[in-house]
Amino acid sequence: MTVSSACPGNRPTGVVVSDLHLFARRSAGVEQMRGLGSRLERASLLVLNGDTFDFRWSTLPDHGTSVARALDWIEALLAERPDREVHCVLGNHDCLDAFVVQLDPLAARRPNFHWHPDSVQIGEAVFLHGDCANGWMDAAALDRYRASWRQDRQRHGMATTAYEWLDRLGITRRAHRWQFPRRRTLARLVYHLDRTRPQWRGTVRRCYFGHTHEPFSDVTHEGITFHNTGSAIVGMAFNPLVFGW
Numbered sequence: 117m118t119v120s121s122a123c124p125g126n127r128p129t130g131v132v133v134s135d136l137h138l139f140a141r142r143s144a145g146v147e148q149m150r151g152l153g154s155r156l157e158r159a160s161l162l163v164l165n166g167d168t169f170d171f172r173w174s175t176l177p178d179h180g181t182s183v184a185r186a187l188d189w190i191e192a193l194l195a196e197r198p199d200r201e202v203h204c205v206l207g208n209h210d211c212l213d214a215f216v217v218q219l220d221p222l223a224a225r226r227p228n229f230h231w232h233p234d235s236v237q238i239g240e241a242v243f244l245h246g247d248c249a250n251g252w253m254d255a256a257a258l259d260r261y262r263a264s265w266r267q268d269r270q271r272h273g274m275a276t277t278a279y280e281w282l283d284r285l286g287i288t289r290r291a292h293r294w295q296f297p298r299r300r301t302l303a304r305l306v307y308h309l310d311r312t313r314p315q316w317r318g319t320v321r322r323c324y325f326g327h328t329h330e331p332f333s334d335v336t337h338e339g340i341t342f343h344n345t346g347s348a349i350v351g352m353a354f355n356p357l358v359f360g361w
Contacts, residue, residue, distance in 0.1 A: 128160045128161065128360065128361065129158065129159050129160065129161075129358055129359065129360050130159050130160065130161035130162065130163060130238070130358070130359050130360075130361070131152065131155055131156055131159040131161075131162050131163070131356055131357070131358055131359075132162075132163040132165050132243060132324050132345055132356065132357050132359060133148075133149070133152075133162075133163070133164060133165065133345055133348075133354075133356045134164070134165035134166050134167060134168075134207070134245065134246075134324075134325070134326025134327070134345040134346075134347070135166070135167045135207070135326045135327065135329060135345070135346065135347035135348060135349065136148065136149065136164075136167065136168050136169075136348045137167055137169075137170040137173070137209065137347070137348060137349055138168060138169050138170065138186070138189065139169055139170055139171070139173075139174035139175060139176055139182055139185065139186075140170040140173040140174060140175065140349075141173070141175050142173070142349050142350050143170065143348055143349060143350070144348050144349070144350050144354075145168075145348040148348040148354045148356075149348075152356055155356070155358055157197075159200065159358070160199070160200055160201065161200065161201045161202075161203070161238070162193075162200060162201070162202045162203070163203045163205065163236070163238070163243050163324070164202065164203070164204045164205065165205050165207075165243050165244070165245055165324060165325065165326050165345060166205050166206060166207025166208075166209075166210065166244075166245025166246070166247070166326055166327065167207035167208065167209040167210055167245065167326065167327070168186075168204065168207070168210055169182065169186045169189075169209065169210040169215070170209045170210070171183075171209060171210060171212045171215065171268060171270065172209055172265075172268050172269075172270060172271055173209075173270075173271055174270060178270065179212065179214055179270060180214070182270075183212070183214050183215045183218065186210075186215060187218055187222060190202070190204070190222065190229065191222075191226070194226050194228060194229055198228060199228070200228060201228050201230065202228060202229050202230070203230045203231070203232065203236055203238070203243070204219070204229070204230070204231040204232070205231075205232045205234070205235060205236060205243055205244060205245055206231070206232070206233050206234070206245065207245035207246075207247060207326070207327060208245070208247045208261070208262055208265045208327075209265070211233070211262050211265050211266055212265070212266060212267075212268060213266045213267060216233075216266075219231040234248075234255070234258065234312065235309075235312070235313070237313070237316070237319070237320060238361055239361025240319065240320055240321040240322060240361065241320065241321070241322040241323070241324060241359055241361060242309065242313070242316060242320045242322070242323050242324070243323075243324045243325070244305070244308075244309075244323070244324075244325050245325065245326055245327050246301075246305065246325035246326050246327030246328060246344075247261065247262070247327045248304060248305065248308035249296060249300075249301045249304040249305055249308075249325075249327065249328065250304075251304070252304055252307050253304070253307070253308050254308065254311040254312065255311065255312050258308070295328075296328040296330060298330075298332070298335065299337070301328060302335070302337040302338075302342055303337070305323065305325060305342070306337065306338055306340070309323075317339075317340075320340060321340065321341060322340065322341045322342075322343065322359070323340050323341070323342050323343070324342075324343045324344075324345060324357065324359070325342070325343075325344055325345075326344060326345050326346070326347065328344060329346060329347035329349065329352050330344060330346070331344050331345060331346030331347075331353045331354070331355030332344050332355075333355070333357065343355075343357055345357055
């Protein structure tokens with residue numbers, strides 16, 4: 117989907133965040149969103165760029181409770197400022213089928229809410245979660261990768277504790293750096309966009325993504341400026357970004 121947002125006069129601004137991993141014990145997403153303060157208040161658009169919710173590692177009793185709480189969270193965000201557009205791009209942790217089937221009814225109730233299974237272009241910027249960087253993926257390959265996540269089961273007990281300790285010891289972050297070297301990651305993003313948005317190079321100048329949990333800004337690759345918004349996981353770096361269009 118492409119959103120045209122040409123506005124005269126003052127240039128509108130948006131905020132993009134990713135990887136809040138809300139409901140996971142390892143998440144500081146609630147505090148990080150609260151810390152956006154005036155930046156979010158001034159923004160006329162918010163992009164939630166994937167893994168906003170973490171249904172696999174949720175501390176809530178079951179998927180039904182987690183999905184209901186996720187919808188409540190979005191509703192509260194929309195009600196907070198009804199004139200602000202909110203775009204929700206899905207990631208692997210929040211593409212759960214039980215959640216996705218609720219998004220069209222939510223969009224019908226709330227005209228300022230929009231959701232996107234993979235990516236959205238707003239002006240000269242494209243936003244995608246970034247899990248396509250796990251391999252050289254076209255649309256079909258990304259769909260196959262996400263198939264297990266759409267029917268994912270919730271993890272509990274020792275697995276949750278072990279994952280939390282891996283975060284606190286910095287092992288998860290080192291693993292992400294090893295798995296996602298920057299140049300290969302950007303090349304895989306370009307590969308995916310070439311195959312899912314064939315005309316994108318003619319209209320896009322900036323690309324925002326998450327997933328790798330490794331924040332950076334203003335890295336140019338093949339004429340496109342890339343930005344990564346980090347992660348709200350405890351022990352990692354959160355990198356919310358303001359953008360104009």
